Amino acid sequence: MAFSTRLLSKSRQLYGSQAILRADATDPVRFYSKEAAPPSLKGDEMLKNIFLEVKNKFETALGVFRKEKFTIDPDDPAAVSQYANVMKTVREKAGLFSESQRIQYTIQTRTRDIPDVRTYLLTLKEIRIKRGLTDEHGAEAMMMDALEKVEKEIKKPLMRDDTKSMAILTAEFDKINKKLGIWKEDLPKYEEQLELKIAKAQLEELKKDALEAMETQSKREEFKDEQMPDVKSLDVRNFI
Template sequence: MNCFDKKEILKNIFVEVKNKFETALGIFRKEKITIDPDDPAAVSQYANVMKTVREKAGLFSESQRIKYTIETRTQGIPDVRTYLLTLKEIRSKYVNPYFSVNFPLSGKRGLTDELGAEAMMMGALDKVEKEIKKPLMRDDKKSMALLTAEFDKINKKLGIRKEDLPKYEEQLELKIAKAQLEELKKDALEAMETQKKREEFKDEAMPDVKSLDIRNFI
């Protein structure tokens, strides 16, 4: 690849990013966003706006982003145990790249395993490896079928069904939307507090965050 080709690639990447940014900005200029993370309607509206941004700008949803991260991080891992441990690491360290927020809002970095599914999955792996008397490899189709059967039992126990995955994705997007609104509210309050300390604004009442129209600041 010559120097000209590299420059052309970089140029195309820049143009693509620029177009995505302008598309997103155009949507934010049109849509009313209420900074009220405690109002389910405001959270739902914000989630819908972000969904529109992703669709129009060709961006990943959080579920797609997590899936992509898993695929890239686990590519080439031969054994199931390392694969599951890598999934755990991804979950525990996962942070939204656009907002430094936690999901759920637990004060901890990453996604929480509230159902204890990871421990159950490792238990299932222990059971299968004990049965086959060797580490389980991902290309061992016969033994992987045993593990899949164990995972199906876990899903049934936890009440997780494949047909409900869209619902889980929607719930995740709403949690993320709420967390992002929390972040926006925090930033807005901090900005207003800073402004209030200035001499020319010290006697002015600060507006309610919910009354702010983000479109006026873009």
């Protein structure tokens, strides 16, 4: 059971930082109660419902892991893809967000009350950094330059409800996307690439944990003379 707990804790889509409690809001419990709990619920009852939901999702995730088999080999693209598919099954069964959905949800909850575009873009940058995502193409700087251009033209800070000026900025952003070779129709592909990247990182952590567990076990007196198996050959279901 110890390994299964680490398995879930390493999987951000499952438990710890997943939006089981809609936890990407600034105040997760408050936001959860606002969105999901009837106004008549008292504090203790609301927390009880939240706990039961977390428990059910956790048990659902464990149930999938008990049935699905995957190889702990982050260097094998096929193993990474296999693990990503297992994680997708877990999300579908437990009703969890994918990483891209979670990022989108975070953006929506963090920015919905922001009136001006500059603060909005700076908040997007904070979210990106917090998520450990890199701005490889310098898109943020380009977007800020585009904003500077529009604000210089309208001679005031650009507000998000300024439909006419926002259309100008959107046109500038379209130019940036075209320059970077980013197309809306390719978004599913980008999301898949992100999920594979995350799956690889999680497998690397799981491999590290498995090796540490086997090393600890090999030091125990009853296992000293036994040959430890290759981590790639382990069936994770045996640890859950």
